[in-house]
Amino acid sequence: MWRLAGSLPALVAVIIVTFVLTRVLPGDTATYFAGPTASAESIAQIRAALGLDRPLPEQFWSYVQALARGDLGMSLTTGQPVLVDIMNRLPASAELTLFGLLIAMGIAIPLGVLAAVKQGSLADHLCRVVVTAGVSLPVFFTGLLLVYVFYYLLGWSPAPVGRLDAFASAPPFITGFYLVDAALARDWETWHSALAQIILPACTLGLFALAPIARITRASMLAVLGAEFIRTARASGLSSRTIILTYALRNALLPVVTTLGMVFSFLLGANVLVEKVFAWPGIGSYAVEALIASDGAPVQGFVLTMAILYVLLNLTIDLVNRALDPRARHS
Structure with missing residues (x-):
């Protein structure tokens, strides 16, 4: 509870910064939606209807009052409430991110x-190569490369046109995750279509997330394997499998779990480029389209949603760490 209360100032700062940025960024919402042939009078009418002609403090106060009611505003590009758009698109982004993770x-x-158990071996060198590739390759380049190889050259993957191909229909809505909903509905044709569509974008995100996870796992395992209780376990005659899996890995998982939470929250924001490359209908592509159209409400809703998810993920990480580490429970 105290951790959640301590996150409130960060959320307030996010609300203020996103509001200011959407007002100072280049582009005029009224001019964009009025069209290139609109008169100055028409643009002024649209600006007045959107409340953009009012002073910034008054606009901000109206925005905060709407947030208190759970109203994130209307999206001018879709014509629907931003909250409805986010709730419809968030499962697509979450499914892609979870699959990639x-x-x-x-x-x-x-x-x-x-790599930690067999230092200097082929596995250790492979780990370093994978980490270097994951850090060096931009995520959009990896996505385009995978599309070029597996779709264009080899023909193994379907066209990158979203969550399903053109001949499949969405399963009945239960969780919003197509793989889960199709399995629950026993619609295996749709399930295979959803799986085929998600593999390439998920592998793109997975390669990007490999680097920090592998690096932290190797470093944490090396630190634990050099600890005194591991030497005692070896002197007691325990098998290497028991020492590594039962004693070393559990103690090494603490920093790995923390890294997983940070990587997941970072992937939710980083998958914006992946969603654009693979035409994935998630909240990342939704925010980009709104930003191009100078539509401020969806951008503010996207950033606020990411901030809330980040806070919730941090709380989840703390609970998992307390479950894994008895010292944290007693403290």
């Missing part, structure tokens, strides 16, 4: 453990 975890954690 699972791919990264499935590769990075075993690779980091193996």
